[in-house]
Amino acid sequence: MRKRRLFLFFLLLGVLITTVSWWTDSVEPQIHTAPKYEKESLLPVLLKKELSPEDYDAIFKQTGLARAGVEQLLEENRRRDILRLQDLYYEKIDTVCERYCVIVHSERIKDGLNRVSSKRAFMPAVRTGDILVTFNGHVFGWRCGHAAIVTDAAKGVTLEAVAMGRTSEFWPIEQWATYPGFVLLRLKDVDQEKRDRIADFAKENLEKIPYRLSSFTKEDCSGDAIRGTQCAHLVWYAYAHYGYDLNSDGGNIVTPQDIFDSDLLEVVQVYGLPVEDCR
Numbered sequence: 001m002r003k004r005r006l007f008l009f010f011l012l013l014g015v016l017i018t019t020v021s022w023w024t025d026s027v028e029p030q031i032h033t034a035p036k037y038e039k040e041s042l043l044p045v046l047l048k049k050e051l052s053p054e055d056y057d058a059i060f061k062q063t064g065l066a067r068a069g070v071e072q073l074l075e076e077n078r079r080r081d082i083l084r085l086q087d088l089y090y091e092k093i094d095t096v097c098e099r100y101c102v103i104v105h106s107e108r109i110k111d112g113l114n115r116v117s118s119k120r121a122f123m124p125a126v127r128t129g130d131i132l133v134t135f136n137g138h139v140f141g142w143r144c145g146h147a148a149i150v151t152d153a154a155k156g157v158t159l160e161a162v163a164m165g166r167t168s169e170f171w172p173i174e175q176w177a178t179y180p181g182f183v184l185l186r187l188k189d190v191d192q193e194k195r196d197r198i199a200d201f202a203k204e205n206l207e208k209i210p211y212r213l214s215s216f217t218k219e220d221c222s223g224d225a226i227r228g229t230q231c232a233h234l235v236w237y238a239y240a241h242y243g244y245d246l247n248s249d250g251g252n253i254v255t256p257q258d259i260f261d262s263d264l265l266e267v268v269q270v271y272g273l274p275v276e277d278c279r
Helices: 002-025 053-063 065-074 079-090 173-178 192-205 232-238 257-259
Strands: 095-100 106-111 130-132 138-141 147-152 157-160 168-174 182-189 265-271
Touching: 053 065, 053 079, 065 265, 079 265, 095 192, 130 173, 130 257, 138 232, 147 192, 147 232, 147 257, 157 173, 157 232, 168 173, 182 192, 182 257, 192 232, 232 257
Parallel strands: none
Antiparallel strands: 095 106, 106 138, 130 147, 130 182, 147 157, 157 168, 182 265
């Protein structure tokens, strides 16, 4: 009887390990999506006096830079930055999967910080108050992802709740260049002054907040009552303070996917994700 129980125990343990391994491996193809079409010259398009919707679409497919980002860089006469971004968009990369907090994994580009010289290279259109989301983080087969708010674009600083056991803290935006995929999002139809105020609120009220998974969206957003946060909750909280609810599914817990799906946001730039999913 005892041998039979031991046999069943190890059989179930083996099935569990196999299932978890399969579930974890199933997310690997989602690490990075490279363009499946040939690189084309963008100079003829960028030299036009006025771009058509088809032109914006062509630039998006070749660089990951959406219309909001393209218009911004063209207004600033930064066509060269668009071309540099195209080179990075088509650059072949190698990735490594790193483990955090025992069960949490995150993919990174090997030697990622050496692949760009500055934030202007890999994220040329970033502005204060913008939101960053990556899905290069997973717990077994669930891609939980990560999110951050840009608190100072000129200095290249984000505010993030990174992991359990740590408080929210400021990070250099350059570390986002090490993710094999990310999306840069911006609040629609709101001027830069308002986005600056949201970022300032985050800087003044949301640093050094303990990491807590059970941080709910049904709470006071004055800044006085917050006792814990997690990455997506921190971003949600800063915007909710000004009346913008980025929790797209309306649930009690907000995730990076919920922010990514929010109709209040527009895509500025995407890297390593399918462009058809980021329109």
